[in-house]
Amino acid sequence: MTRRYLSRTVLPTVLTYVGLAIGLVFAVFPILWMFFASLKSNTEIFALPPQLLPKQFTVAAYLAVFNDPTKLRFFLNSYLVAGAVAVLTVLIGTLAAYAFSRFSFRLKNALNVFIISTQTVPPITLLIPYFGMVVTFGIFNTYFALILTYLVFTLPYAILLMTGYLNTLPRELDEAVLVDGGTSWSALWRVIVPLSVPGIVATAVYTFLLAWNEFLFALTLTKSDDMRTVPIGIELLMGQHAFEWNQMMAMSVLGSLPLLLIYLLAQRYFLAGMTAGSVKA
Template sequence: MINKRRILLENSLSYAILALVGIAVLIPVLWMLSTSLKNDTEIFTIPPRWIPMEATIAPYQRIWTDYPFARYFLNSFIVVSLSTVISLVFSCLAGYGASRFHFKGKGLFLTFLLVTQMFPSIMLLIPFYKIIQTLGLINTHTALIMTYISFTIPFCSWMMLGYFQSIPKELDEAAAIDGCSRFRTFVQIVFPLSLPGVAATSIYSFITGWNEYMFALVLTQSETMKTVPVGIGQLIGQYKIMWNDMMAASLVAIIPLTIIFLFFQRFLISSLTAGAVKS
């Protein structure tokens, strides 16, 4: 009886803590939703109201009619999708090679990938700008793609390395006995078993690129090349901040991330049951 009460108390405490954390996480999102439904006058009402007196969807309409957010979303989708695919290809190959082959300088190579993540982004801004400018790629999608993959490939390679190391090498040996080449073994046998790791890597790479602001601001100049974070930042004017429009744009910007996460989460969970070696 005492053990049951103790377990019940521990479970109740755990759920209470989770509920508090969940509320703390949802409060900013709910406030964003509340602000996005207010008119230009009500957002400055004191004391602030959680529930708008006269809810309006005008801010959601304005982000599509008064601002070129459709173009911003298209730019972000193109740049982030391509950079995610490129990062996955190179990180999977690098992770598989590092997990299966022993070569001179392997430790130095992996250390170099890790060290590249230790530099603050602001320190790399000027070198990146000079390189992109020399290549004549300022104000292009290619500039942003090159920049984003330089950030994501090293970390994604480490993520995939850890996952490939968890896949038994006996599978490679069995495939080699059956006459499979190394590349065919990777594509047909090892890669399908690494799909949970690919899903996690995809989520990381997509979120990193979608939320990036600083490099997108510096490397793009025209309105037709700017991304969603830059577009949202432009709602801060010199004399006025469009809080309701900004919150509406921010909530709409969350939708692609939520869809990507839900899609890959389901795919990840369904892939966790994939077996490798029958014992």
């Protein structure tokens, strides 16, 4: 009886907890290491034996970042580009999603398949012609180059997310506006948009993150320090002085802040965006 109880109940429970503990170390230790390294002095980072917590907490690395206009500019650039991309994407994406959700039209199916498949086109394949286009348009090394090209991967997301969201709103709502003699345009703005705020927020949040994280296009389509975004800034820091680890970690912590904040404050929206492509709502 007791042995049976042990092997049937206690043992699996203990094993599950052990598994969870191992998983926790695996998932979180590297992140904690980064965080605490940003609060160490540079000499302490490689001290032996290795220690997670700094012996001497210091914010010197953060002060160095905040006192460097070049590095602050990276953050400003990232906020501007990601913000603009989020606004444009939500606007254009919502319009398209409205058509997908409320109308049937020719080419709808083809367009839908096209949008899904654009999510899987390799960025490097697009980058080569983008380089030529951006130079031709005279927008190489400008915000426009990034904002325009980022739309290619944010829009499909936005359209899929927003179409899914609009499909959950009852059609009677906007039909009521049409019956009263309103146009579909006024139905969109008076009824659909106000009701879609949660979907719009989720879309904006996720597109902001996609743009914030982008690396390849930013690396290639900008050139001067004053146009670089945070990921490229970190890459440059790595190349220039590969030994200022604490500053690189401080930049990484600061560069991850928007994601951490959004994740912790709006977890539901974040998860919705994360699984949009894989779990059907």
